[in-house]
Amino acid sequence: MTDIRIFIKFFLICALASAVMTPAEGHSADSTKITHRIGVNVRPSFIVPSHKFFRGENALGKRLDKSGSAHLQYSFSFPESSHFGKMYPTSYQGIGLAWNTFFDQEEIGSPAAVYVFQGARLARLSRKLSFDYEWNFGLSFGWHPYDPYGDLNPNFINDKNLVVGSRLNAYINVGFMLTWRPAAPWVLSAGIDMTHFSNGNTCYPNSGVNTVGMRLGAARLFGPVASSELTPKHRPVEAFSRKRFTQRLSYDVILYGAGRAKGLMWNDTPYISEGKFAVLGLNINPLYRVNKFFRAGLSLDIQYDESANLGEHVAGIGDDGNIKFFRPPLSEQLGTGLSARAEFVMPIFSVNIGFGRNFIYKGKELSGFYQTLALKADLYKGLFLHIGYKLHDFHDPNNLMLGFGWRFGNK
CATH class of the missing domain: 2.40.160.20 (Porin)
Structure with a gap:
């Protein structure tokens, strides 16, 4: 009550x-x-x-x-x-x-x-x-x-x-x-x-x-x-409807980062790792302006995840009861993928949805498909704020994507 x-x-x-x-x-x-x-x-x-x-x-x-x-x-x-x-x-x-x-x-x-x-x-x-x-x-x-x-x-x-x-x-x-x-x-x-x-x-x-x-x-x-x-x-005629193909292209370059927690199974027992793990990423995303509401294109996605494939490098359980790891090699923490992108465009804000897969990677945690959902908020000319989230295989939460981007070409 x-x-x-x-x-x-x-x-x-x-x-x-x-x-x-x-x-x-x-x-x-x-x-x-x-x-x-x-x-x-x-x-x-x-x-x-x-x-x-x-x-x-x-x-x-x-x-x-x-x-x-x-x-x-x-x-x-x-x-x-x-x-x-x-x-x-x-x-x-x-x-x-x-x-x-x-x-x-x-x-x-x-x-x-x-x-x-x-x-x-x-x-x-x-x-x-x-x-x-x-x-x-x-x-x-x-x-x-x-x-x-x-x-x-x-x-x-x-x-x-x-x-x-x-x-x-x-x-x-x-x-x-x-x-x-x-x-x-x-x-x-x-x-x-x-x-x-x-x-x-x-x-x-x-x-x-x-x-x-x-x-x-x-x-x-x-x-x-x-x-x-x-x-x-x-309603007014959309000016860009008369533009050539190249005039409808824009290029978003996004740099983002975040911290994430890590949980895993080891010897059939669940563990939560101590502290946070760093995530850094770069997206290079050319987009074609279909109409005033919609852009579509492909994105080259490069991401470093400090927690990737930790399960393959477990050192054991410490005296404090927390699970310990050896640091994985960089090749098992870095993935490069290609994703299809669709973007809904309105004043100030754009909502971007992506579906992709890594093609350069090592380790099972970087395999499979990934999905992204991001909000872009225009700040100044080509500069925008990027707030996104990444999933793995549609259901496993992966990491936040917090950063900034710059849009080249058609604004």
Whole structure:
């Protein structure tokens, strides 16, 4: 009941913050001004039972299958006379604050999240109704992690929570919704929602938390009415549609790094290695601009992983009970691969998805296929921030990819 009361209070605060804002300007015809948006939404969800902890092996001794979150969001749309306003008239982007509950305060906590988000229209169904999407990406904090010895809380031994290993976790969300605009300043929405929390394999355990559910929200616009009401025939012609093949090419060069934890089986016993292991990588990714929303291409991927193939170089168990290793040769820690890349392009942000395989490597841990998911945020001219995650064979978490990139050629 405590979680429910906190949830209701947070939502009411969010709703009040939205309601007390200055009234909207209405149907302003000024195409040089930014349109602002304040919104609130709630997201009741079902916890995907991907781990035995959620299926009943927890301190409460019952199945954990419910969660919820309340969100306060600020976003803006570019002026319709601007480059982005003409190219992406329905897009909005901003920052959000969320409070989450999983109805198990002692073991999981009630983490908050701060995130960036972006959304836009996918299809126009009528003059006031559309089908939209929105993604959220940020950091959640306030988790109660695995604590088998009571180091964090002497009053509670949190030894059954094998899904959360850190106080900070990445927050990734995507939603699809029907959006209704009953009057110029107001936007109402309802749809489905999917969320993933994970620490990116920076420490163990890292099973992660996944939820699927609904989202119900309302937002109010402040400033001129955006050009999203224009029909497709009134939209500007894309200038790059007349460009030659070479003029549509760009080249992203990305340098990234991260630290990661390492767990392995040795003599049929699981071990977690001490400390963190360094990861460094370089991507050289030519991309062809198919249209204003989409780029595609290939990427040469070079990655050094200090933890790769450690299982083949175990020295034994130390007096402290921790597993010890000999350092593997560089050839077993360095892999070079080729991946197919697809990139969804919007103002400021791009989402890049990759599927590849190493062709120069040594050791079984660098074999097989790998997958990448990355968010790129434009900073200055060709410079962008790169935040990504790498999987092995679709299910094994590998490492974060935190760094910067530079885009040459077509911007």
